[in-house]
Amino acid sequence: MNQLDALKQFTTVVADTGDFKQLSAFQPQDATTNPSLILKAVQKPEYLPLLKDTVAAHGKEPMDVQIDRLLVRFGCEILAIIPGRVSTEVDARLSFDTAATTARARRIMALYEAAGIQRERVLIKIASTWEGIQAAAELEREGIRTNLTLLFSFAQAVACGDAKVQLISPFVGRIYDWYKKSAAGGWDEAVQAGANDPGVKSVRQIYNHYKRHGIATEVMGASFRNVGQITALAGCDLLTIAPELLAQLSASVEPLVRALEPHAAQQMDLPEVHHSEASFRFALNEDAMATEKLAEGIRAFCVDAVKLEALMHQG
Numbered sequence: 001m002n003q004l005d006a007l008k009q010f011t012t013v014v015a016d017t018g019d020f021k022q023l024s025a026f027q028p029q030d031a032t033t034n035p036s037l038i039l040k041a042v043q044k045p046e047y048l049p050l051l052k053d054t055v056a057a058h059g060k061e062p063m064d065v066q067i068d069r070l071l072v073r074f075g076c077e078i079l080a081i082i083p084g085r086v087s088t089e090v091d092a093r094l095s096f097d098t099a100a101t102t103a104r105a106r107r108i109m110a111l112y113e114a115a116g117i118q119r120e121r122v123l124i125k126i127a128s129t130w131e132g133i134q135a136a137a138e139l140e141r142e143g144i145r146t147n148l149t150l151l152f153s154f155a156q157a158v159a160c161g162d163a164k165v166q167l168i169s170p171f172v173g174r175i176y177d178w179y180k181k182s183a184a185g186g187w188d189e190a191v192q193a194g195a196n197d198p199g200v201k202s203v204r205q206i207y208n209h210y211k212r213h214g215i216a217t218e219v220m221g222a223s224f225r226n227v228g229q230i231t232a233l234a235g236c237d238l239l240t241i242a243p244e245l246l247a248q249l250s251a252s253v254e255p256l257v258r259a260l261e262p263h264a265a266q267q268m269d270l271p272e273v274h275h276s277e278a279s280f281r282f283a284l285n286e287d288a289m290a291t292e293k294l295a296e297g298i299r300a301f302c303v304d305a306v307k308l309e310a311l312m313h314q315g
Helices: 003-007 020-026 035-042 048-058 063-079 098-114 130-141 154-162 172-186 198-212 227-231 243-251 262-266 277-286 288-314
Strands: 012-016 030-032 086-089 122-127 146-151 167-170 218-221 238-241
Touching: 003 227, 003 243, 012 020, 012 243, 020 063, 020 243, 030 238, 035 048, 035 063, 035 288, 048 063, 048 288, 063 086, 063 098, 063 288, 086 146, 098 122, 098 130, 122 130, 122 288, 130 146, 130 154, 130 277, 146 154, 146 288, 154 167, 154 198, 154 277, 154 288, 167 198, 172 198, 172 227, 172 288, 198 218, 198 262, 227 243, 238 243, 277 288
Parallel strands: 012 030, 012 238, 030 086, 086 122, 122 146, 146 167, 167 218, 218 238
Antiparallel strands: none
């Protein structure tokens, strides 16, 4: 059995791509997208017609509506291939506006439903700011399921659990990037690999906290830099993996051992933690890595959203 098939025995495998033509090769359950992935996809000849068709049909509508229609078009194509759910992201420029985020999420869901997609098959991706988490709590109460992304800290995960969001996406690779850069010449790749990887340790802490305290929010490790980070989180609820790493897992027959177990987490002596807005903001501020990576991630998604709009203007 290859490592990908072995991983699927105890973790839901999710494809992290807008390139839906690659999906059938790996047979993931779910798929995730973001502005950067969609931008990358529409610059390929095989996907450009989706953008052109959207502009031709809806070019007279406001640009934000056209963008949502394009995102939903990609989502529908993905859902025609996979059996599970697709995640579609709210514009990152709304990351600090609860009301605007909820309104945009409702519109995205309405577009999916107008296309005949049941809302159970869609997760609305929202940045894990305080405002984003409050928007997600409101949407969850309305039956719109959410995926809280750009999550780098335990405080963000605690607040998401309190908000009863459907799923969180802690970013393993970007945490790893920050610590590696901070250590500069003092970084020892071998020592910091696998279970000792700082991104892996972050997800493991969140997973154990959720399972110990009966928090139903799903944990989906994301943003991987290497296969070792993935195998060190085998057993996590879900893992969203780029096609290149899915291919590496599929090509390997190295043994894969389950690393995360809900029963083991339930036996741990872990304190219950909750956050008010003030304590959340303070805890996030105390975490230099999470503060920097959250801001950086939002900025990067905003840049790509603007680039995607420019392509839409060109038609």
